[in-house]
Amino acid sequence: MYNKDVVITGSGPAGVLLGYLLAKSGVDVLVIEKNSSLKRDFRGETIAPGSVHLLKKLGLLDKISSDEYLKVQQMVMYDKEEKLLHIDFKKFEHEQKYGIDIPQPTILNAILKEAEEFENFMYLKDTSCIELIKNSSEQVTGIRCKRGDVIFEVRSRLVVGADGRFSTIRKLSCLGYEKKEYSRDLVWFKVPKPKGWQEANIIKVDRNDHLIILPTYPDLLRIGTYIENDGISTTRSIGLEAFKEKVISLEPRLRETINDNIHDWKQTTLLKIFSTHVPKWSRDGLILIGDAAHTMSPVLGQGVNIAMQDAVELAPYIIKELQFQKEKTSPLKSEIFDEFEKLRKKSVAFVSKFQEEQEQSLAAKTDIECEERRIKMKLLNNHPLKYKMMSKVQYGSVIED
Missing domain, CATH: 3.30.9.100 (D-Amino Acid Oxidase; Chain A, domain 2)
Known part of the structure; x- marks a missing residue:
C-alpha cells in the first residue's frame, strides 16, 4: 500500500503536467498509467499557441530540442480550391506567435524527466485503477490498483481522474455525465x-x-x-x-x-467522435480534468490544450489547500474546487460551442447550407476583429497573460 497526498490516474499531458507542478511544490504525488508505453499515435500532437506559452513559462519547452518539433504558424480553410479563411498566428496580439506539432511521447517524457528529479514524485506504468476506496461518509480516500497480477491500494487525500475520453475514474466516480454522439x-x-x-x-x-x-x-x-x-x-x-x-x-x-x-x-x-459533459467535476476526495471531465470534438484539435490548461489552473488550488491543512489527513473537500470549476467551465464551454458550430458547418449537405458556410467563413476572414475572436480558441485561459 502507498500513502500519497495526491494520486493521478492517466499520464497524458494533463496528468504528467499536474504531477510535475505538484511535485515541484512539495506535494507527495503518484501518477499511474495503464499502458506500458507512452506511444500515442494521432493523439494530442498539435499544441496550440496558448499551451506552448504555458510550457515556455514553466521552463519545460526549453527541455526539448527545437529539432524535435515543428512550428505551426498558419491555419487555412478551403472550399475545393477557394480560400475561405486564413489565420496567420504571427498576427495575434499575444507574444506567442506559433503552435507546435510534437510527438506526444516526446513531450510526456520531457515532463516526466523533470518530475522525476523530485523524490516526492512517483510514476507507475502498467497500472490500472479498478476501484475507488471510500470512507463511511462516502468520501473518496484512494484507489485500488492492479499491476500485472498484483492488487494494491493507494491511500490519498485527492484522486485526480486524468485518464482521458474513456475515463475509468469518471465511471467509478458516480458523478454522472451526458454523452453526445456525432x-x-x-x-x-x-x-x-x-x-x-x-x-x-x-x-x-x-x-x-x-x-x-x-x-x-x-x-x-x-x-x-x-x-x-x-x-x-x-x-x-x-x-x-x-x-x-x-x-x-x-x-x-x-x-x-x-x-x-x-x-x-x-x-x-x-x-470515434463524441463529446461528454460532466455537470459536476468533483466530489470529496476526487476531481476530473481534461477529457475525463469534458471530452471535446476533434475539430481544431483543442482537447489536449484545454486539458493542459486544466492542470496548470488546478495545481494552485490543491497546493494551497494541502499547505493550509498540513497536519490533516482527511480528503480534500469538493467545495475548494468550486471556483476552479466555474472558471474552467466558462473557457471550456466557449471552445466546445465553437467546435460544435464548426462541426455542424462542416457537415453541410444542401446547396443552401454549403453557401451559408462559404459566406460565414468569408465574413469571418474579412472581419476586423478576426484575430481577437480566434484568440480565445488558440490561447484559451492564457489570453490575458
Whole structure:
C-alpha cells in the first residue's frame, strides 16, 4: 500500500503536467498509467499557441530540442480550391506567435524527466485503477490498483481522474455525465509530406466531405477524413482504393504520396467522435480534468490544450489547500474546487460551442447550407476583429497573460 497526498490516474499531458507542478511544490504525488508505453499515435500532437506559452513559462519547452518539433504558424480553410479563411498566428496580439506539432511521447517524457528529479514524485506504468476506496461518509480516500497480477491500494487525500475520453475514474466516480454522439467518425493516417507543401494546418471541404491536413513531425502529413458514424465496416467493405480516391478527390496533390505509402487498413486509425459533459467535476476526495471531465470534438484539435490548461489552473488550488491543512489527513473537500470549476467551465464551454458550430458547418449537405458556410467563413476572414475572436480558441485561459 502507498500513502500519497495526491494520486493521478492517466499520464497524458494533463496528468504528467499536474504531477510535475505538484511535485515541484512539495506535494507527495503518484501518477499511474495503464499502458506500458507512452506511444500515442494521432493523439494530442498539435499544441496550440496558448499551451506552448504555458510550457515556455514553466521552463519545460526549453527541455526539448527545437529539432524535435515543428512550428505551426498558419491555419487555412478551403472550399475545393477557394480560400475561405486564413489565420496567420504571427498576427495575434499575444507574444506567442506559433503552435507546435510534437510527438506526444516526446513531450510526456520531457515532463516526466523533470518530475522525476523530485523524490516526492512517483510514476507507475502498467497500472490500472479498478476501484475507488471510500470512507463511511462516502468520501473518496484512494484507489485500488492492479499491476500485472498484483492488487494494491493507494491511500490519498485527492484522486485526480486524468485518464482521458474513456475515463475509468469518471465511471467509478458516480458523478454522472451526458454523452453526445456525432453523426460521423474520423479516420486518420500519415504520409510523407510532398515537396514544397504549405506549412499550415489545412481544412479542405467539398459539401459534407472534408479533410484535415496537419504538418507532422518530422516531415509527414497527418490526414483525417470523415466517415458515417459506425461506418468503418461499410467503408472497409467498399475497399481501400475507393477510400484513397475519396481523399485524393478532395486534395489531388496528395495522390502520389497516398498511393505510394498507404497499402493496408492497418495504416489507418479510427477515432470515434463524441463529446461528454460532466455537470459536476468533483466530489470529496476526487476531481476530473481534461477529457475525463469534458471530452471535446476533434475539430481544431483543442482537447489536449484545454486539458493542459486544466492542470496548470488546478495545481494552485490543491497546493494551497494541502499547505493550509498540513497536519490533516482527511480528503480534500469538493467545495475548494468550486471556483476552479466555474472558471474552467466558462473557457471550456466557449471552445466546445465553437467546435460544435464548426462541426455542424462542416457537415453541410444542401446547396443552401454549403453557401451559408462559404459566406460565414468569408465574413469571418474579412472581419476586423478576426484575430481577437480566434484568440480565445488558440490561447484559451492564457489570453490575458
